[in-house]
Amino acid sequence: MNTPYKNAKLHDCRDAFTATLEALAGQNSDIVAVCNDSVGSSKLGNFREQFPERLINVGIAEQNMVGVGAGLANGGKIPFVCAAAPFLTGRALEQIKADVAYSQTNVKLVGISSGMAYGELGPTHHSIEDFAWIRALPNVPVIAPADRAETAAAIRWAAQYEGGCFLRLSRVGVPDLLPDDHVFELGKANMLRDGHDVTLIANGVLTHRAMIAAALLEARGISARVLNMASVRPIDEAAIIDAAHATGAIVTCEEHTIFGGLGSAVAEVVVDHAPVPMTRLGVPGVFAHTASANTLLDDFGMAPDAIAQSAEALIGRKG
Amino acid sequence: MDSSELRRIANRIRRRDLQAVFEAGAGHIGGEMSVTDLLTALYFHTMSVDPDAPLDPHRDRLVLSKGHTALALYITLAEKGFIAKDDISSFLKHNSALNGHPNRVKVPGVETNTGPLGHGLPIGVGMAKAAQLNGDTWRTFVITGDGEMQEGSNWEAIMAAAQFKLDNLTLIIDHNRLQQGARLADTNNVAPLAPKLAAFGWAVEEIDGHDMDQICRALSPETITQGQPKCIVAHTNKGQGISFMSDNVAWHHKVPSEEQYKQAMAELEEAAQ
Ligand SMILES: Cc1ncc(C[n+]2csc(CCOP(=O)(O)OP(=O)(O)O)c2C)c(N)n1
Numbered sequence: 001m002n003t004p005y006k007n008a009k010l011h012d013c014r015d016a017f018t019a020t021l022e023a024l025a026g027q028n029s030d031i032v033a034v035c036n037d038s039v040g041s042s043k044l045g046n047f048r049e050q051f052p053e054r055l056i057n058v059g060i061a062e063q064n065m066v067g068v069g070a071g072l073a074n075g076g077k078i079p080f081v082c083a084a085a086p087f088l089t090g091r092a093l094e095q096i097k098a099d100v101a102y103s104q105t106n107v108k109l110v111g112i113s114s115g116m117a118y119g120e121l122g123p124t125h126h127s128i129e130d131f132a133w134i135r136a137l138p139n140v141p142v143i144a145p146a147d148r149a150e151t152a153a154a155i156r157w158a159a160q161y162e163g164g165c166f167l168r169l170s171r172v173g174v175p176d177l178l179p180d181d182h183v184f185e186l187g188k189a190n191m192l193r194d195g196h197d198v199t200l201i202a203n204g205v206l207t208h209r210a211m212i213a214a215a216l217l218e219a220r221g222i223s224a225r226v227l228n229m230a231s232v233r234p235i236d237e238a239a240i241i242d243a244a245h246a247t248g249a250i251v252t253c254e255e256h257t258i259f260g261g262l263g264s265a266v267a268e269v270v271v272d273h274a275p276v277p278m279t280r281l282g283v284p285g286v287f288a289h290t291a292s293a294n295t296l297l298d299d300f301g302m303a304p305d306a307i308a309q310s311a312e313a314l315i316g317r318k319g
Numbered sequence: 320m321d322s323s324e325l326r327r328i329a330n331r332i333r334r335r336d337l338q339a340v341f342e343a344g345a346g347h348i349g350g351e352m353s354v355t356d357l358l359t360a361l362y363f364h365t366m367s368v369d370p371d372a373p374l375d376p377h378r379d380r381l382v383l384s385k386g387h388t389a390l391a392l393y394i395t396l397a398e399k400g401f402i403a404k405d406d407i408s409s410f411l412k413h414n415s416a417l418n419g420h421p422n423r424v425k426v427p428g429v430e431t432n433t434g435p436l437g438h439g440l441p442i443g444v445g446m447a448k449a450a451q452l453n454g455d456t457w458r459t460f461v462i463t464g465d466g467e468m469q470e471g472s473n474w475e476a477i478m479a480a481a482q483f484k485l486d487n488l489t490l491i492i493d494h495n496r497l498q499q500g501a502r503l504a505d506t507n508n509v510a511p512l513a514p515k516l517a518a519f520g521w522a523v524e525e526i527d528g529h530d531m532d533q534i535c536r537a538l539s540p541e542t543i544t545q546g547q548p549k550c551i552v553a554h555t556n557k558g559q560g561i562s563f564m565s566d567n568v569a570w571h572h573k574v575p576s577e578e579q580y581k582q583a584m585a586e587l588e589e590a591a592q
């Protein structure tokens with residue numbers, strides 16, 4: 001990747017997640033963490049040091065883990081259920097549906113190393129269906145923060161929100177994009193850059209790639225708006241409709257299959273309210289080949305350059 | 320094949336595994352070292368499989384349910400001739416068929432794609448049931464990790480296998496007492512495993528999972544109890560064969576430094592003498 005962020009320091013958002021969770025747990029003794037032999041990969045080692053009794057490790061048993069989370073919520077606790085995203089969402093999907101969504105329990109589902117963060121470990125360890133799966137369920141907001149400030153803000157928001165939610169975190173390094181004091185608002189996108197020729201909508205590890213793409217487009221005389229859309233459900237309909245009207249073309253970028261994720265969610269709003277040409281970038285409905293996380297994003301047409309090219313091609317289709 | 324020859328093959332697999340983990344900068348070396356003797360005995364003593372006919376309907380089946388130790392399986396398959404030995408150097412590389420978890424679509428000899436723990440045994444029950452329905456004599460073997468036995472799906476399959484009287488099914492539990500982040504005893508202690516399996520209606524045998532004679536004997540068809548699925552609780556060490564890795568939870572998926580690599584290789588080479 002060639003980039004404005006070339007020299008920017010990259011951060012693993014799990015650190016912001018656990019630092020924030022530890023701080024909140026210090027203030028609120030009802031906060032507990034639940035995990036599946038994932039103390040290391042969820043970076044809960046420090047949490048365990050500080051609150052040994054409030055770290056509930058059920059072992060390698062994800063269905064049990066989510067059920068236990070729902071029971072803890074019933075007992076007045078605020079469980080942050082943390083596990084590798086593919087096993088949390090894929091393995092325990094029915095528990096998420098019945099015990100969290102349908103029963104409306106206060107369970108914070110934290111999917112760690114989501115998307116294709118596990119790279120070479122292969123498709124069993126990729127979580128590129130979770131937007132689609134969880135977005136299909138009522139009562140569970142779906143949130144994919146883009147950097148450490150937004151991760152911390154989303155965790156603070158989740159702790160005080162009355163209800164279940166799904167936070168989709170990565171482990172792949174990203175630069176700082178949002179201000180340190182960022183406040184997360186459910187269902188609100190952040191315009192990181194204004195523009196009038198095309199809008200790039202992204203979240204998670206794709207947001208900074210979209211920002212780089214916008215800079216590349218600017219160098220070619222194209223003005224791109226960039227919306228960071230962490231909240232996939234509920235989605236910011238007003239921001240999408242405004243982007244459609246103001247720029248007339250929308251490219252979505254996501255670390256997810258293009259079937260049912262962010263691009264689909266945006267397209268649903270676009271077709272209903274403001275039809276404009278769209279391109280949905282993401283994993284094109286295949287199981288990934290062997291490669292590292294960032295290489296896979298490049299291979300699937302989401303290198304900043306390729307995003308810029310897709311945007312240019314889309315502009316050519318405007319009416 | 321006699322057990323000294325099997326030990327030589329296992330030692331060669333361990334050395335290749337160590338080298339591949341070192342070169343790729345990733346792998347699950349602890350669990351690979353613990354499962355190597357079991358894989359060696361299965362492929363070079365017990366199972367009837369033909370690298371030239373990997374999908375022969377009458378082949379014996381092996382499901383490596385602890386799929387994170389795929390590398391040990393790949394190297395065993397290469398030793399047996401299912402894939403080229405040179406392929407191992409592509410482990411985890413861009414576009415390689417050999418990713419971190421086995422893929423039957425890409426790698427001949429792999430029966431099913433594993434990686435999420437707790438999938439192999441239900442599939443093994445289905446395989447064994449198919450053989451039973453067909454009146455076929457081929458056998459099904461499943462290897463799980465001991466931490467993996469915390470997954471409820473295993474216990475659903477254990478009940479089904481007993482109910483269906485699948486004496487053509489053998490579950491081998493790689494009982495190294497360690498899971499990813501800690502000892503089983505400090506996480507969710509499923510041990511002792513043998514009495515649990517026995518209570519569920521299985522024939523159970525406990526062995527030293529690094530003693531070739533014991534492994535081969537436990538796997539031989541003469542030890543099958545008619546009408547009962549068999550569980551071999553194989554007492555193993557994570558990191559077996561490398562002193563500083565052995566029984567050390569830090570080595571679940573750690574990668575050795577150059578110095579550690581040399582020491583580990585020297586130890587394995589010495590054991591080969
Ligand atoms: C469903 C699922 N949950 C979690 C993981 C992550 N994981 C990979 S290996 C492992 C530990 C496995 O321990 P064990 O079964 O004892 O294997 P071994 O000691 O032989 O490596 C875990 C938790 C996974 N692969 N699948």
Ligand SMILES: [Mg+2]
Pocket residue numbers: 464465466493494495496497498
């Ligand atoms: Mg183990």
